[in-house]
Amino acid sequence: MPPGILTLAADKVTLSPANTGFMLICSALVMIMTPGLAFFYGGMVRVKSVLNMLMMSFISLGIVTILWVLYGFGLAFGTDKGGFIGWNGDFAGLAHIGLTELWGTSTIPVYVFAVFQLMFAVITPALISGALADRVKFTAWALFIALWVTVVYFPVAHWVWGEGGWLFELKVIDFAGGTAVHINAGAAALGVLLVVGKRIGFKKDPMRPHSLPLVMLGAGLLWFGWFGFNAGSWLGNDDGIGAVAFVNTQVATAAAMLGWLAYEKLRHGSFTTLGAASGAVAGLVAITPACGAVSPLGAIAVGVIAGVLCAMAVNLKYKFGYDDSLDVIGVHLVGGVVGSLLIGFFATGGVQSKAKGLFYGGGLDQLGRQAVGVVCVLLYSLVVSYVLAKAIDLVMGFRVGEDEEVAGIDQAAHAETAYDFAGAGGGTVGRKGPALGEALTKKVDA
Template identity: 85%
Template sequence: MAPGTMTTAADLAAQRISLSPANTGFLLICSALVMIMTPGLAFFYGGMVRVKSVLNMLMMSFISLGIVTTLWVLYGFGLAFGTDHGGFIGWQGRFAGLSGIGLTELWGTSTVPVHVFAVFQLMFAVITPALISGALADRVKFTAWALFVALWVTLVYFPVAHWVWAAGGWLSGLGVIDFAGGTAVHINAGAAAIGVLLVVGRRIGFTKDPMRPHSLPLVMLGAGLLWFGWFGFNAGSWLGNDDGVGAVAFVNTQVATAAAMLGWLVYERIRHGSFTTLGAASGAVAGLVAITPACGAVSPLGSLATGVIAGVLCAAAIGLKYRFGYDDSLDVIGVHLVGGIAGSLLVGLFATGGVQSDARGLFYGGGFAQLGKQTVGVVCVLLYSLAVSFVLAKAIDLLLGFRVGEDEEVTGVDLSAHAESAYDFTGAGGGTVARTAPAPGAATASHAATAPGTTRKVDA
């Protein structure tokens, strides 16, 4: 992502920079694409949980749209992209409430208004805490989760976004390449998932009871929306289309995602003997995650390699939770943390020096310098997010209790937290309720739909 600060009218006149309607419109469209990723994530996660937790899973993503948007307007944008203070945090008073910003005031040396840059970055801030929710399915209090989202974006996401993307941010100054969020979004969320899991613990019945996805079509729909929205996520991060970098990022996004899906499926076939729809959807998301930091630094061939490597690594990583006993419900750690680490480090190998910057990776004559910088970025964001997330989750647990009671978990958090259920099976026949008693010996609709000697089972 092109960092920068606001540019004065005198600077703009000297550099002959003016507002570009094309770039402004493009970034507004990209902002909408990134926004639709959060509902897409809700469907992706919602399809992967059991029937009794679908609505709660959807709400854990949707609530981020409300909470993070409000905080971003009040102070989040100022903390993330305001005037730098020591490389670790920003602040600019006139950003509070997004006030004091001129109607056509441009962001940095870009040709888009500050308001457009702010709303584009807002959508990144919204989806990042929503990613964490997948690790906590079936077992956390909604009020505790909402409080965690508010505190986490304030103490973790806003500062890390400043480190990575803002002018003066210390990781940006070090030369760490993160085009659209490998560290700030995916490693950040994956490490946070570990921190919260250390407090919340495992679901009742983990490794013993079946916990299969209740709707694979929803999973595929969610993955498709994520793939679609990710073009805005990546291509929009260059803030314009004047030099072709955004076009390369768009191409690389498609290539790596396709390659990762194939890599995951091949691994799955060799390891488990089948190609699954869940594997195809998860592989695509793994590729999207991995190419996010690298899409402005590598070639399409580098994207192919990045995708295949990420697909295989993430497919292998999701099995680690059974070996080590941590209950990452929907594989946030296996996909987002591992994929984010892989993509960030592979920049140090595959960066060509001919796209967003002249930084070259090991395979393009750059030696180990860029790989070292990428490693510093990965390790620092991971440790910071893990530590602060653990402390926040522990504090909330002591204050409110982070986890629902055993009876509520067994019954389902949809009913206990939202007083609703996702599916009304009483109306499955699609007709009206009979007003008269059935004739003697006649079968009811529910029994007639089931062959003699069989039962109908819904995995709850």
């Protein structure tokens, strides 16, 4: 994600109403991804904890928004401090930013860039929540979000996208978040899992999705919002690069869905709706870093490879014994790694930058840069996330009690249930229940 669209020094940059409106729409699209993620994850859990799963995403909208305004934007995109972090006092509280002050050399206001990036910051910790379904305290999770975005997401966003960030200066390509969002969240999920452990009944009790229609709805909202996520990351579309990112997003997602379903059919004998939804998300994840570097044909390759490899990776939790409830590691960590590394093979050198991958005559140079970005973000997020989760666990306990976990977190944490069947059948049955029951019994006996 560039800090601004590059222009010639002689050109006078002015605010573009078209690009500003476009970026506000893209920001709204990225925002809708967090509720979409909530539905996607919520449909995959059991009935007894669906509300908790929804709330684990929604609470990120509240916490991260406030922290972003207070200091997050300044840490992520302020003036570089040694390549690791940024800071700009004018960004604190967004208090000293002019209404039409432009972001860098782009044609959009700082306020627009700030709110667009805010939506990325919101959804990234929400992604982690899927790995922890059914078993963590809501208060502990809320505290983890606040600490994690402060010491992990804000610095990593600066490394990758902030001018002066060390991965930015290394020319690691991450168009819209393969490292900063997906590898970051996937590695964090693994770090927290090492602290909280497995669900009661893991590998023994059935833990099937309670509502596949909700899963499909969530996947559809994610797919829809992802166009803003990717196409908006060029901060405008004066040169057509945003349009290429949009096309590649659609193409790779379609290819990944087909790749996942093909693998699933060969391995398990069925085309499942859960597989279709998961495959689509895997494609979205993988193309995120690459959508400004590859051609549509390259996007097909990225999608198919990611779809198959992520479908294979979700089974690793049974082999290695970690309880990644909703496959955050298998989809987001693996998909982010695959998409980031494949740039080193499929970058054409003709879209966002002149960097070429191995298959386009660029040798191994860009692949090496991508590998450095992948490994460093993964290890930093894994280690720091583990330390944060361990500290929270020691201070207040990260996990709910056994009785609450078995009964379901919804009642214990939120005093609600997702579905109320007490009035099933309505008033008619209430008034004429016995007669209707006798009539149905006679019909069945007949």
